[in-house]
Amino acid sequence: MSNDAPEPSSLDAIQPRDKAEILAQALPYIRKFHGKTLVIKYGGNAMTDPALQQDFAEDVVLLKLVGMNPIVVHGGGPQIDAALAKIGKKGTFVQGMRVTDPETMDVVEWVLAGEVQQDIVGLINAVGGKAVGLTGRDGAMIRARQMRLADKDDPSKTHDVGQVGEIVSIDPSVVKALQDDAFIPVISPIGFGEKNESYNINADLVASKLAEVLKAEKLLLLTNIRGVLDKAGNLLTDLTSRQIDELVADGTISGGMLPKIAGALDAAKSGVNAVHIVDGRVPHAMLLEILTDQAYGTMIRSH
Numbered sequence: 001m002s003n004d005a006p007e008p009s010s011l012d013a014i015q016p017r018d019k020a021e022i023l024a025q026a027l028p029y030i031r032k033f034h035g036k037t038l039v040i041k042y043g044g045n046a047m048t049d050p051a052l053q054q055d056f057a058e059d060v061v062l063l064k065l066v067g068m069n070p071i072v073v074h075g076g077g078p079q080i081d082a083a084l085a086k087i088g089k090k091g092t093f094v095q096g097m098r099v100t101d102p103e104t105m106d107v108v109e110w111v112l113a114g115e116v117q118q119d120i121v122g123l124i125n126a127v128g129g130k131a132v133g134l135t136g137r138d139g140a141m142i143r144a145r146q147m148r149l150a151d152k153d154d155p156s157k158t159h160d161v162g163q164v165g166e167i168v169s170i171d172p173s174v175v176k177a178l179q180d181d182a183f184i185p186v187i188s189p190i191g192f193g194e195k196n197e198s199y200n201i202n203a204d205l206v207a208s209k210l211a212e213v214l215k216a217e218k219l220l221l222l223t224n225i226r227g228v229l230d231k232a233g234n235l236l237t238d239l240t241s242r243q244i245d246e247l248v249a250d251g252t253i254s255g256g257m258l259p260k261i262a263g264a265l266d267a268a269k270s271g272v273n274a275v276h277i278v279d280g281r282v283p284h285a286m287l288l289e290i291l292t293d294q295a296y297g298t299m300i301r302s303h
């Protein structure tokens, strides 16, 4: 074999007839989700491998081309940490929220809107999509105020987390206009306040609220773990509101999983049909979740 011949992949071993059968099996799902809005949160931890990034971009474009409306909300926690480290700063978190002083806010805006968002836009466009990058400032989309984070042990006390934002409202009209026009919105989780100040908002919370406001059919939260795990490390394939309360209270759910599960539950309670926390490290995780009847990760139920 010459050096530039492509490596045979396991897919090459599948007979064309079987490949056609696999494609045909996607038809009921394509029909079911045609014209429907899918909000996909692409976590910073799930986007570290270039091959997986490529798969992600291809999946988004494929979903758009078969008539669905994918909307991407991206994170970038590890990428912000790396940029902070370059200026000798270490990120600190309270209940999964990054303590955001003014200098950190500058880095957050620059990394999320300038770097991560534009990388994703470029990848999607390179495989034939038409992605448009936005922050919550564009189209006056995400109004926010400073988050008051109550202490877990003493709720009368609050933590000062600086410019961490909580969402006041989302106006989705800019997103709707773009999706109606065949574009794929890629949204950075940055909001603006009454005095035009910037807020750093957890990306899971933006994705969840956006799914709610857009009355999305599905919310997929792609992360770097199989789903929600119990204390013994077993995957919990579905979770109700009551089970979530118990897992949070006994400390099984912590750190970055806290805002993720809180947002997921809010979205499920507000009528988003299917809310899933999925392992973004699995190649084509999104297609597996949307176009097959296999259950992956953790599904969140409102009751």
Ligand SMILES: Nc1ncnc2c1ncn2[C@@H]1O[C@H](COP(=O)(O)OP(=O)(O)O)[C@@H](O)[C@H]1O
Binding pocket: 042, 043, 044, 045, 046, 075, 076, 077, 204, 222, 223, 224, 225, 227, 228, 229, 230, 252, 253, 254, 255, 256, 257, 258, 260
């Ligand atoms: N019960 C749990 N099950 C799974 N992951 C958990 C749990 N509790 C805490 N975590 C942590 O939450 C992380 C996912 O959140 P986060 O790092 O913010 O991901 P992302 O960048 O995708 O938003 C996991 O990698 C894990 O370390």
Ligand SMILES: CC(=O)N[C@@H](CCC(=O)OP(=O)(O)O)C(=O)O
Binding pocket: 042, 043, 044, 045, 074, 075, 076, 077, 078, 080, 096, 097, 098, 108, 164, 165, 189, 200, 201, 202, 203, 204, 256
């Ligand atoms: C307030 C807050 O914590 N904001 C997040 C925003 C990015 C994010 O949510 O990224 P992941 O989805 O990769 O975790 C942060 O500064 O890290």
